[in-house]
Amino acid sequence: MLWIDGKPCETVEPLDRGLEFGDGLFETIAVLNGAPRLLDAHLTRLAAGCERLGLSAPPREQLAEDVCAAAATPNTGVVKVILTRGAGGIGYAIDPSRPVRRYVVATPARRSAPLAGARVALLPTPLQPQGRLVGLKHLNRLEQVLLRRDAVALGVDEGLVADDRGHVICGTMTNLFVVHGGRVSTPDLTRAGIEGVMRGALIAHLAHAGTPVQVRPVGVDDLRNADELFLTNALVGVWPIATLDDCRWETGPVSARLQAAVATW
């Protein structure tokens, strides 16, 4: 089911700048028992993204209502929100008078959770630096589409990607955490990558628990030497890595504890 600007729709207006140029943002929100998970965090990221791209953000309460209504429809497992600059402007140039257009889509759950441990590989193609788009969940995701295709071709559950300096940044659709000697760290995303809502929630959770996450450059050796590795996103929650090439891990205590915590959110 689809709502555009709050109204139920079956089709959309052509030549939305979202389709033409990827001129917008999105959120993929997990729905559990008819309610959106981490809604506040998703809305906060969306508002911050609007600020950075110069989109006039819809009122937060309106978006929250839209998402909750969509989440409450039967069999919904995921609510996707897309905000675009709508139609208008000449070529790339923006018409600043146009209001933002909001799409809200309710879809069934994509997969069952929790998943078995992920089989991952490091993909050979580097992630490009993102400049001022870094961190944003914007609609320009062709790079991720091709990386995901590479991971599927390798027959792994997820592909890890490093930037042009060899720093491991993330998975094709996930953020990455590394546990070593009881300390949890996650790649620095100042040059590339998406600041995942689940990543942010886990960083906040661990800080609150007195075990702050270290955000730092992560090398491939850090992965091989890790006690535990896990992937995160809004839909899978915490997804332990089981294999990376010839390295193998059982689900470790930190991963298991965080999986249990996320299950209560």
Next chain:
Amino acid sequence: MLWIDGKPCETVEPLDRGLEFGDGLFETIAVLNGAPRLLDAHLTRLAAGCERLGLSAPPREQLAEDVCAAAATPNTGVVKVILTRGAGGIGYAIDPSRPVRRYVVATPARRSAPLAGARVALLPTPLQPQGRLVGLKHLNRLEQVLLRRDAVALGVDEGLVADDRGHVICGTMTNLFVVHGGRVSTPDLTRAGIEGVMRGALIAHLAHAGTPVQVRPVGVDDLRNADELFLTNALVGVWPIATLDDCRWETGPVSARLQAAVATW
């Protein structure tokens, strides 16, 4: 007017991967007297883009028919073609069984040609390297949208952008040519930029005329020292640069000759 997969439409299906991820390509084709200009070159670039992205290209004859029919509708100045991977797949993952979806849109002319000399500025934000997306006219154009906004904010007609190594690559919506001592050169696009159809046509035209274009790294000093500078795209053709900061140029003989040539295409 809009046609999707050859059928006249007023609205489009939601959650096309073009909107969700920018998973596709486009062409912006000038229409003169009811006929598309440089149609062969546009179709050739589109086919090459499909090959690189793994989209199953529609038959060339079908696309040509679509574009010619759109171009022949009254008051059409531009035909835009968008090819996307359509709906389907889970998240970023591609469903390879889905056929490509083709949008063809006829719109009025955007501006009158020829334009007066362009007032340009070098924009401060670098163009990011494009990795394996380089050169493609794909739907991930948020970087260009923001750069265009920067140019508009500066009050110039077009903004020039350099990459992170200081090489000038292009304008926000144009390619760039430099004339110095009778030789014509254009920035090398192996790291960033779009391989414009008008750029390619001019390179071929000048090679045929016995004055081959040198494709090379271009520095800011090369611009200041140039005898002539001009911008190109499918819609404006050849657009001489009149001012860059405190540098000024009259339209030179090479630019004028190429403008005259393009007018006959």
